[in-house]
Amino acid sequence: MTTPALDRQTSLSIFERMLLIRHFEETVIRLYSEGRFASHYHIYIGQEATGSAVLEVLGDKDLICTTHRNHGHIIGRGCDPNRAMAEILGRATGFNGGRSGTLHLCDASRGFLSTSAIVGGCPGLATGAAYGIKVKREPHVSVGFFGDGALEEGLVIESFNIAALWKLPVVYVCENNSSGAIGPQQGGYPTATTATDSFTRLPAAYAIHCLQVDGTDMSAVHKAATEAVERCRSGNGPVFIEAFTKRWPGSSPLWPELATVTDLNEAWEPERISGPHADWVRHHDPLLRAARELLTAGYATRDELMARDKTARARMAAAAEYAVASPMPEPASVGDHVFA
């Protein structure tokens, strides 16, 4: 257990984001199992520390691009869980009026650009956003969150080249959750689909500053993100952060499954951990890890953490209710927003 380098306020703020994300995602899975929405969807459980710590560093005016695995970024950014849940359920009150669903959630008021479900789309958009920032001479940054699969797409590399050349203020956050969607995983690199022995070699070939962190360690991620954002804001060009997490086992490729519901008590009573994902929960769950770190640092007591947990859980239950009670979009609205 490392001593957290973060102060109490920051730690708790990041933890709060993580908690909200976790309960949101478990609620989404529940709603799917109840038949409240159809579609393929992708869950952020296991990656909360990465998104939350990066988002903690960002300012209100910074811009964000994400991918099909966007729920964590949306909720971690503080976007309204009601409207996020409603969008996933295809309701008129959703962020995208029910048009986009889980794959394309975004909230422009909180700095999200379009969310691409085409692998590789996000880094392109994030780079463009950074270009806009630079042209307007704003002190903001653009962040692109994407997975390791995106690094197989040529578009990403073209973005790296241009971002480096023009010293664009973009932070590329590669969330490497380390196994292919449903294909064979060989363990370690190179793999069956990438010849590189380390993903940072790819941006490094374009002289992009690279950092690698344990994506389940909120302090480490925060530190890396702080450095990255600082570099960008001072005009030193793009930064690439590779954050490693171990893929949550409930993430079957297309339809996630919740074997056990998160129980924060397991952070300090690990003997309670059970179920098919026990090993992952015990060793790789970033939420429980964060809870343990808070306790060790004396930043919170068990009761305080449980109180937060209860609040977050209730918040997401309310979001579910809101979403379920929301109206579906009117058929007459199907053509809205085709053009501006």
Place this chain on the structure above:
Amino acid sequence: MTSSPQMATVSPFPSLASAEEGLRLLRAMQLIRAFEEQVRNLSAAGVIPGLVHLCAGQEAVAVGVCSLLRADDMIASNHRGHGHCLAKGGDVGRLLAEIMGRRTGYGLGRGGSLHIFDAANGNLGTTGIVGGGIPLATGAALSAKRQARGQVTAAFFGDGALNQGLLFEVMNMAAIWRLPVLFVCENNGFGEFTAIEDVTAGADPLARGQAFGIPSETVDGMDVLAVRMAAQTAIERAREGNGPSFLVCKTYRYGGHHAGDKQDYKDAEEAKAWRLKDPIERLSRLLKESGLASEAAIAALTQEIDREVRAVVDLAKVTPLPADDDFEAHLYA
């Protein structure tokens, strides 16, 4: 060609087996140089439809690589492809005819300079899509691997293609599947009218191949023997089933991006410096100084090639244009 008692026949150079081979290399480069010169004239005279992209100055790369390839090895080329076509054994007459849009050309005169295909000589085609030939050469390498006859392939592209995502994707696949392909970048310092430094991030293009564990090397592209040496290693690697290689050959084009380009983006001093490294001059000097060839023999070679190319030009000028029937021919197999 008469040989005198002072002429050596065995070469002291590692990538040159004999005097004869030396003259062959010289001839091949001379042919390209003379051909491009004629094409430039024809273009200026308005005889060639569209644009042509000439490779004078870059001959050593095409000849250096192709002189080591078998007849059944394959290449894919780019928009600056005449040299690759000739170096791979292309017929001068058919090549010129195609460039001039005549019926006897490789594509019935319908493709022109940018779309020259020569299956008999293992040429998968020139193309105006930057990077477009790279996956074709790699696909041919996939075929070669399946067919297990030891064939290798080579993709020629310029420094402009270094920034194509396509190159990145294809290099990755060539590496994971250990395909017998050479990625040969002719780095002449310009992507069209733009200097490489202005558009290419990273200290060294080699890193783009090295990122995939692909053996990568910078080569003096003005020295045909240096190109051969590097190509030899790469070709052997490929034939032995050890996968791709990446060669970045530093070279220079004397002409513009296309014939007629004013070239005001070039630095005059720099251009002069490159001329001093002229690959044909260099090999000629080498052969003479090492006693492998005489001044007279080389001069005779130059004249012979000039005559040959002029004859081809004269013939091409009177070959017919495509007929109406040729319009839709070969739309489908």
Place this chain on the structure above:
Amino acid sequence: MPSPHTITYRAAVLEALFGEMRRDGSVILMGEDIGAAGGVFKQTEGLFAEFGSERVIDTPISESGAFGIAVGAAMTGQRPVFEVMFGDFITLIMDQLVNQAAKINYMSAGQFRVPLVVRTAVGVGGNLGPQHSQSLHAWPVHIPGLKVVMPATPADAKGLMAAAIRDDNPVVFFEDRMLYNLREAVPEGVHVVPIGSATVKREGRDVTIIAVSRMVHTALAAADLLAKEDISAEVVDPRSLVPLDVETLVASVKKTSRAIVVDGGYRQYGITGEIAATVAEHAFDWLDAPVLRIGGANVPIPFSKTLEPLVLPDAQRLARDATALVRGQR
């Protein structure tokens, strides 16, 4: 004459793939997650086990590069079947498809052929949203040098896949994933449907409905509804879009004097325009009314359950439009 057995559309395409891969060792598959995983829709199940990684190749998420490699392989002795996971992603291979594959035979004056198949799953349904629901068949049909097929039935799916693989040209094969579980009789053994041949699915007198892919079934259902109104609808399935069997379509329209073209792609500049204009050109003097075009809504396909169903025409709407056409009420 091979005897039929009843199998799903998905299984029918698989039969064609197994058959052709056993018959011809140069047939290889390339795509994402098609190997051990058997495809995201289980559309390649079992092939990896039989043919191994040399012939069933999982590619990285590099559609453009991988397809370009497929083109190069096709030029040099392989016969690749290249899978594009979702029809929407055909945009990612467009340069290699349009500027290379389609033109190489022409540009090389026949020196190089490109005997490959692009196979992709399209179709609205399942609330997959705007980037995972499109059918972009109106793109490749526009390019000289490509052939395009869209089988609507399991038997045609098997027959056209076999034909596509045997064809020495690049063929784009669109399958509607909502048809994957459709079970119909399919001939066993070798079954090849010629590319460029339409089929009359249902004979009728009063109106010709030309429909592709899933819309064929919509049209047949509409025809049942119309029969109750004493309107006899003939349903014709082109099966291939390029080349188009103009003769069969025109013969039908000359018989019925009225035509409706139904398609699941976006209506604007969609294939209904080409087919309608072609029919009008050939059968103008036989027509009693303008040719009616019914296509998908001109909107990005929305995710929500109340909006997604508005995108495609359904049998009721089709029957209503056909009735109005026949009764001269337009």
